[in-house]
Amino acid sequence: QVLLVQSGPEVTKPGASVKVSCKASGDRLGTDYIHWVRQAPGQGLEWMARINPSNYDTHFAQKFQGRVTMAGGTFANTVYMELSRLTFDDTAMYYCTRSTSRDWSYFDVWGQGMQVTVSS
Amino acid sequence: SYVLTQPPSVSVAPGNTARISCEGEDIGPETVHWYRQRPDQAPVLVMYNDDARPSGIPDRFSGSRSGNTATLTITRVEAGDEADYYCQVWLSDSDPSYVFGTGTRFTVL
Numbered sequence: 479q480v481l482l483v484q485s486g487p488e489v490t491k492p493g494a495s496v497k498v499s500c501k502a503s504g505d506r507l508g509t510d511y512i513h514w515v516r517q518a519p520g521q522g523l524e525w526m527a528r529i530n531p532s533n534y535d536t537h538f539a540q541k542f543q544g545r546v547t548m549a550g551g552t553f554a555n556t557v558y559m560e561l562s563r564l565t566f567d568d569t570a571m572y573y574c575t576r577s578t579s580r581d582w583s584y585f586d587v588w589g590q591g592m593q594v595t596v597s598s
Numbered sequence: 599s600y601v602l603t604q605p606p607s608v609s610v611a612p613g614n615t616a617r618i619s620c621e622g623e624d625i626g627p628e629t630v631h632w633y634r635q636r637p638d639q640a641p642v643l644v645m646y647n648d649d650a651r652p653s654g655i656p657d658r659f660s661g662s663r664s665g666n667t668a669t670l671t672i673t674r675v676e677a678g679d680e681a682d683y684y685c686q687v688w689l690s691d692s693d694p695s696y697v698f699g700t701g702t703r704f705t706v707l
Contacts, residue, residue, distance in 0.1 A: 513696070522698055522699075523633075523635075523641065523686075537695065539694035539695075540693045541694070573640055575641075581646075582688070583628065583629065583647075583688035584631035584643060584646045584686065584688070585631075586646070588640040588641055588642070589640065590640055
């Protein structure tokens with residue numbers, strides 16, 4: 479069973495960028511999809527984007543198009559997501575999560591989350 | 599954008615049955631999935647494809663679907679079931695294509 483481990487919390491300033499990592503352990507990513515879901519304080523879950531590290535196929539929510547960059551691959555079993563031009567509204571917990579190529583419609587494994595705080 | 603509406607809160611006494619609904623305008627042939635999120639923890643999948651239970655989720659949890667409304671049912675409710683619950687669908691023609699419900703705060707009285 480794959481386990482997703484994310485990087486530690488970050489505090490950053492408006493206008494800057496933040497990079498979040500998500501490392502799979504216990505099993506290789508293979509043809510799985512890695513998604514990014516965020517949760518603002520006291521709010522619900524919001525899907526941002528996904529990548530297939532085996533072929534770099536990506537798909538974004540239009541809201542984040544142009545601000546989100548994803549990278550990584552199956553060799554290092556790690557995926558990165560960079561969010562640029564940060565505003566205070568980007569303060570949130572960012573989760574990576576997996577869906578399989580067999581059924582990409584739901585998320586069966588989640589990372590522990592990474593807190594990103596945008597503060598001046 | 600597409601909206602999945604859930605009741606903001608549901609409360610049930612221990613041992614009783616809880617039902618959490620999730621309504622969309624036109625879910626169509628797509629299936630509904632459910633996640634449990636305990637305080638300060640990541641979400642956990644508790645139901646997928648309307649009524650399939652992942653390994654490790656007790657059979658007290660069940661799912662059903664009728665038209666554009668999905669329901670997560672928890673029987674013999676326990677204190678440990680207290681959490682936020684979210685439904686979710688994938689819609690190929692929507693933006694975003696992965697949509698979460700508004701969330702339900704489930705409280706065990």
